[in-house]
Amino acid sequence: MTKPGQFASDNYSGICPEALEYMLLANEGDAEAYGEDEWTRKACDEFRVLFETDCDVFFAFNGTAANSLALASLCQSYHSVIAHQTSHVETDECGAPEFFSNGSKLLLGDGAEGKLSPESIAELASKRTDIHYPKPKVISITQATEQGTVYTIDELQAIKEVADHYRLKIHMDGARFANACISLGKSPAEISWKQGVDVLCFSGTKNGMAIGEAIVFFDKQLAEDFSYRIKQAGQLASKMRFLSAPWLGMLKTGAWEKNARHANLCAAYLAEQLCEIPGVNLLRPCEANAVFVALPEQVIIKLRKQGWRIYTFIGAGGARFVCSWNSDKTRIDQLVHDVKQLMAK
Numbered sequence: 191m192t193k194p195g196q197f198a199s200d201n202y203s204g205i206c207p208e209a210l211e212y213m214l215l216a217n218e219g220d221a222e223a224y225g226e227d228e229w230t231r232k233a234c235d236e237f238r239v240l241f242e243t244d245c246d247v248f249f250a251f252n253g254t255a256a257n258s259l260a261l262a263s264l265c266q267s268y269h270s271v272i273a274h275q276t277s278h279v280e281t282d283e284c285g286a287p288e289f290f291s292n293g294s295k296l297l298l299g300d301g302a303e304g305k306l307s308p309e310s311i312a313e314l315a316s317k318r319t320d321i322h323y324p325k326p327k328v329i330s331i332t333q334a335t336e337q338g339t340v341y342t343i344d345e346l347q348a349i350k351e352v353a354d355h356y357r358l359k360i361h362m363d364g365a366r367f368a369n370a371c372i373s374l375g376k377s378p379a380e381i382s383w384k385q386g387v388d389v390l391c392f393s394g395t396k397n398g399m400a401i402g403e404a405i406v407f408f409d410k411q412l413a414e415d416f417s418y419r420i421k422q423a424g425q426l427a428s429k430m431r432f433l434s435a436p437w438l439g440m441l442k443t444g445a446w447e448k449n450a451r452h453a454n455l456c457a458a459y460l461a462e463q464l465c466e467i468p469g470v471n472l473l474r475p476c477e478a479n480a481v482f483v484a485l486p487e488q489v490i491i492k493l494r495k496q497g498w499r500i501y502t503f504i505g506a507g508g509a510r511f512v513c514s515w516n517s518d519k520t521r522i523d524q525l526v527h528d529v530k531q532l533m534a535k
């Protein structure tokens with residue numbers, strides 16, 4: 191039975207046709223295991239084409255592992271990582287970044303609309319320089335952010351400037367990286383390594399794949415022995431082709447950007463429709479595929495009773511609605527109708 195579309199998270203959506211097509215193509219016959227297959231080689235090459243640079247690429251099952259292992263490769267246990275207080279690595283990874291880095295401390299910074307500000311980074315990076323304090327070593331930013339906003343090129347450049355001043359590496363949580371590219375109208379290279387990002391965790395799951403995150407090292411020295419870190423963490427897929435082949439499909443067919451464009455457009459439409467309801471306002475600008483609105487608790491309770499799934503614990507709170515590659519206008523209109531009815535009571 192096909193369940194109706196939901197807007198709780200882009201993790202609810204199924205597999206897009208392109209990813210499924212390449213999964214099935216890769217299923218023909220046997221193939222080498224643990225990433226020694228042709229599909230994985232081709233997928234890694236396709237990432238180098240997409241990012242226009244000779245980067246090292248690895249695949250993990252989910253974003254928490256990708257973020258945590260990437261951060262662990264950028265610093266030692268006695269270092270600290272500067273992240274926004276509403277970042278996923280802080281709020282929704284159950285301590286995995288600290289666990290996989292053997293104790294690197296997250297230092298929580300601030301900034302409007304979920305975006306870490308250079309001033310906050312500088313404050314944390316310079317607060318303590320004595321031996322008793324975990325030395326800041328990495329900045330972690332999320333693009334698009336947990337609050338549905340995106341870092342502009344100027345903001346990324348300002349972060350790179352402060353990173354250079356304090357000799358900090360830059361990790362980018364790219365759970366919705368594709369959405370940010372579309373939102374900004376910039377290429378993947380322009381909003382990653384060209385702005386000084388050292389490692390990007392690019393989510394396939396949020397973009398229409400079943401599973402699979404790409405960990406893209408632009409500073410290849412940092413990738414040394416990373417495959418051992420992946421293996422030790424239980425993230426080395428024996429049948430790697432079933433992670434890499436869908437990625438090859440997403441990149442070669444352009445589905446990665448088609449899916450993100452569709453999700454962003456749906457979110458923009460949803461935001462516009464919700465804002466026409468008296469009493470409903472955006473909590474943050476809708477710049478990617480997520481819409482955050484303030485709704486009365488009773489309305490949320492009743493929407494849930496009507497079958498809508500709603501997360502209210504993300505980022506700085508509020509009701510979050512996320513659109514995906516498969517979101518459709520009819521279902522969006524149903525949601526808006528139900529919100530309108532309940533708000534009118």
Ligand SMILES: Cc1ncc(COP(=O)(O)O)c(C=O)c1O
Nearest residue numbers: 252253254255278332336363365
């Ligand atoms: C901002 C962000 N980063 C990372 C992730 C990865 O989380 P997971 O481990 O659930 O794949 C998510 C999940 O949706 C996310 O929203």
Ligand SMILES: C[C@H](O)[C@H](N)C(=O)O
Nearest residue numbers: 198199200201282504
């Ligand atoms: C719940 C969790 O934060 C997940 N990354 C999501 O965005 O839905």
